Amino acid sequence: MQDVTTLSFMSLAARYGGPDVFWTEYFRVHGASRPEKWILDSIRLNPTPIPVVAQVIGNDIPALVRTVRELQRHPVAAIDLNLGCPAPVVYRKCAGGGLLRQPERVDAILGALRDAVQIPFTVKTRLGFEDVGEFDRLLEVFARHPIDLLTIHARTVLQMYRPGVRYDFIKRAVQCLKCPVLANGNIFSPAQARQVLMQTESRGLMIGRGIIRNPWLFDQIRASQAGKPGPTPSGRDVLAYIRALWEAEITPGIRESAQVQRMKKFINFIGEGVGGAFLHEIRRTDTEAGFWSICKEWLDHDRFMPLEPISTGLPGVVSPPA
Numbered sequence: 041m042q043d044v045t046t047l048s049f050m051s052l053a054a055r056y057g058g059p060d061v062f063w064t065e066y067f068r069v070h071g072a073s074r075p076e077k078w079i080l081d082s083i084r085l086n087p088t089p090i091p092v093v094a095q096v097i098g099n100d101i102p103a104l105v106r107t108v109r110e111l112q113r114h115p116v117a118a119i120d121l122n123l124g125c126p127a128p129v130v131y132r133k134c135a136g137g138g139l140l141r142q143p144e145r146v147d148a149i150l151g152a153l154r155d156a157v158q159i160p161f162t163v164k165t166r167l168g169f170e171d172v173g174e175f176d177r178l179l180e181v182f183a184r185h186p187i188d189l190l191t192i193h194a195r196t197v198l199q200m201y202r203p204g205v206r207y208d209f210i211k212r213a214v215q216c217l218k219c220p221v222l223a224n225g226n227i228f229s230p231a232q233a234r235q236v237l238m239q240t241e242s243r244g245l246m247i248g249r250g251i252i253r254n255p256w257l258f259d260q261i262r263a264s265q266a267g268k269p270g271p272t273p274s275g276r277d278v279l280a281y282i283r284a285l286w287e288a289e290i291t292p293g294i295r296e297s298a299q300v301q302r303m304k305k306f307i308n309f310i311g312e313g314v315g316g317a318f319l320h321e322i323r324r325t326d327t328e329a330g331f332w333s334i335c336k337e338w339l340d341h342d343r344f345m346p347l348e349p350i351s352t353g354l355p356g357v358v359s360p361p362a
């Protein structure tokens with residue numbers, strides 16, 4: 041995830057169990073691009089035993105081929121092509137999710153990258169640009185190339201993150217592709233993980249926002265799949281996680297308000313699992329003392345925190361925990 045799955049965040053996530061595989065945020069590829077140093081660092085300096093897949097985004101075939109050749113000189117488990125980014129600044133340039141409007145172009149890119157990638161080559165997609173009806177054509181394109189894994193975020197690009205994840209389309213991909221498929225989208229708890237695995241019959245799951253909110257999630261899912269009890273973090277455990285994030289994300293010499301601002305990137309997700317006025321209060325502070333006072337007020341307790349989004353459906357308003 042952009043600006044989230046940095047080397048420091050990956051290292052921290054691994055301390056809580058972590059995923060089986062990490063994906064980097066995407067390397068932006070164009071005619072004059074060079075792989076971004078900080079993303080390369082998340083590969084080269086990975087202190088964990090967890091393999092890392094390098095993700096690229098772009099539509100310039102010679103530049104993509106040059107970049108994936110270079111990335112393969114680093115310890116990457118696979119190269120992944122992003123066909124899902126919904127940011128207008130990206131899709132308007134016909135990269136990421138924007139490419140889903142042009143299946144022939146996707147076809148050409150997959151052909152060139154498959155030839156250039158000597159290690160596993162994987163793809164991350166959405167169901168289409170504006171309509172799930174586009175998915176069948178995309179599946180035909182994916183089936184033409186011996187890709188090693190397809191991850192499906194089961195929404196369209198224009199849907200962004202809105203409700204209505206179509207896991208039924210993931211099952212369709214599982215049934216008609218030879219490669220393994222990972223299901224992605226709104227998996228926030230071991231129960232949801234079990235349900236999505238059952239419904240889609242996918243080989244596994246990719247989890248994004250859930251791990252920011254709940255770093256215990258991967259261990260909770262592994263335990264649940266093994267029929268064992270998993271970690272049950274308390275408010276104080278969440279407080280300790282936020283402290284560890286602060287330490288991991290601190291930039292020496294940075295202004296106090298900028299550090300608090302950086303933390304809000306993560307707290308925006310964590311706060312959805314805390315409920316009440318926690319997020320409302322955090323968003324209004326820009327001092328370190330204010331930040332910790334609010335965190336303590338809401339989290340200095342021993343009660344279990346499921347850390348799933350607690351939403352009333354109203355923007356910015358969340359229900360108090362039960």
Ligand SMILES: Cc1cc2nc3c(=O)[nH]c(=O)nc-3n(C[C@H](O)[C@H](O)[C@H](O)COP(=O)(O)O)c2cc1C
Nearest residue numbers: 041042065066164193224225226227247248249250
């Ligand atoms: C802050 C943020 C940054 C993201 N950056 C990327 C990215 O660089 N590459 C990518 O494939 N997906 C990216 N995503 C999308 C997630 O990988 C995932 O597909 C999406 O959030 C849905 O899964 P989730 O419900 O588990 O979060 C990003 C998501 C968020 C919230």
